[in-house]
Amino acid sequence: MKHRYIKAIAATGLGLAMAMANAALAQDNQKDLKVGFMGVLSGVQAALGQDSYDGFMLYLKNNGGKLGNRHIDVIKVDAQLKPVVGVQLAKRLIDKDGVPIIVGVTFSNVMLAVHSPITKKEVFLIGTNAGPSQIAGKECSPYFFSTSYQNDQKAESMGSYAKSKGYKRIITMVPNYQSGFDFVTGFKRYYQSPLLDEIYTPLNQQDFSAELAKIASEKPDAIYVFYPGGLGVNFLRQYQQAGLLGKIPVLSTSTTDAINLPAQRESALGVITSPVWGPDLDNAANKKFVAEFEKEYKRIPSDFAAQSYDGAQLLDSAIKKVNGNVQDKAAFMAALKQADFSSVRGDFKFGNNNFPIQDLSVFEVVKDAQDRFTLKKIATPLKAQQDAYHNDCAMQ
Incomplete structure (x- = not known):
């Protein structure tokens, strides 16, 4: 009889403890969910980080300040294009x-620099721009999603x-850092x-006169360039001033986009570029996004904004699937994966x-x-394309 009494007390205690834990969890899920947003938000490349932030915040605003029915407290930090600053932040x-989630990284x-310090702490990192080859391959992490x-x-x-x-004779021209290497590869x-x-x-070179003189003398069939942000404005202006625009075709990545085009104007006309997104992509979600962005910010969105908008959509869907309980990391990870x-x-x-496995257009x-400079899709060379490093990643 005594043993039954002790068991009953233990069961009651366990039930009470579980009820208290569930109540505490429910109460915690009513609090604002903190999300860190990291981008380059100052200096010559600030427009890239700002457009990323604007895209993320647009979805959040139009979703009532919530993701997955939880109010979101966004903590914005500026990495200043400096790896050591990014790690500190x-x-x-x-x-x-x-924060259980960090978004962005330009x-x-x-x-x-920040990938390992974040993911090894089992904090989720939603990358909305940078995608270096290392973290797609051997350094992949289940806590990172792009x-x-x-x-x-x-x-x-x-x-x-x-x-x-x-084209048989092509010269490539890129900044001397990881993205430049990846794009040439x-x-x-x-x-x-x-x-x-x-x-x-x-990386921060602004005067390209010596390189343009070399291009003029070598007369390639085309050039392929990657100069993001302010670098792209300077490069194409100087390319036009050198008399090369219209003579030697420009193929580019992240050099002409909605951020740069208002400044590049005629110096960018006819340039071919290859973002993973464009404003004229013909689907309902994109039409809604472009209309919302132009209404809110009075400008055409860039791929930086589109990718961050998708990042917010991804989080909204995954947080909703786990009923706001991002502390259940296995469940949240599975929800993100979907x-x-x-x-x-x-x-x-x-x-x-x-x-992402995705179509890649030009x-x-x-x-x-409206006489605005913008991008028009002309081809989709690669369909449902998976990156070249996925086989080096141990995850299945």
């Missing part, structure tokens, strides 16, 4: 602010396009012919390394009906 977001040098691309992918579509055009993988030359410039949302780029799913810089 990541540690502060995790240790001081207690440049690959910062992503390479709503953008693996760096090589955009270059692969341009390499395939260049091959289809029959991706371009060569599908171009499949020897390059006439490869030119690498310091990618159960309507992407602005159309078909979207994750590969084994949590990078766009031309044109003027729209």
Whole structure:
């Protein structure tokens, strides 16, 4: 009889403890969910990080400030294009602010620095731009998900396009850092012919006169360039001033986009580029996004904004699936993996390394009906493309 009494007390105590734990969890899920947003938000490349932030916040605003029915407290930090600053900020977001999720990261040098410190703490990192090859391959993590691309992918579509055009003599020209290396590698993988030359410039170089003189003397069939943000404005202006625009075709990645085009204007007309997204993609989700963005910010969105908007959609769907309980990391991870949302780029799913499998298109810089400079899709060289490094990732 005594033993039965003790068991009854124990069962009652266990039930009470479980009820208290569930009540505490329910109460915790009523609190604002902290999300860190990291981008380059100052300096010459600030527009890239700002457009990413604007895309994320647009979805959040139009969703009542919630993701997955939880109110969101976004903590915005500026990595300043400096890896050491990115690491310091990541540690502060995790240790001081207690964020379970960090979103963004504009440049690959910062992503390479912060990826491990974030994911090894079992904090979820939703990358909305930078996609260096290392984290798609051997350094992949189940706590990392990309709503953008693996760096090589955009270059692969341009390499395939260049091959289809029959260009035989091509010079590549990119900044001397990880994204530059990845873009040249991706371009060569599908171009499949020897390059006439490869030119690498310091990341913050603004004057390209020496390199342009070399291009003029070598007279390639085309050039392939990657100069994001303010670098792309300077490069194309100088290319036009050198008398090369219209003579030597420009194939590009992340050099002409909605951020740069208002400043590049005629110097970008006819340039071919290969983002993973464009404003004229014909699907309902994209039409809604573009209309919302133009109404809110009075400008055409860029791929940086589109990728972050998708990042917010991904989080909304996954947080909803776990009823707001992101502390259940296994369940939240599985929910993210499902990618159960309507992407602005159309078909979207994750590969084994949590990078997108997606169509890769090519766009031309044109003027729209409102006389604005924008991008028009002209081809889709690669369909349902998975990145080249996924086999090096141990995840299944």
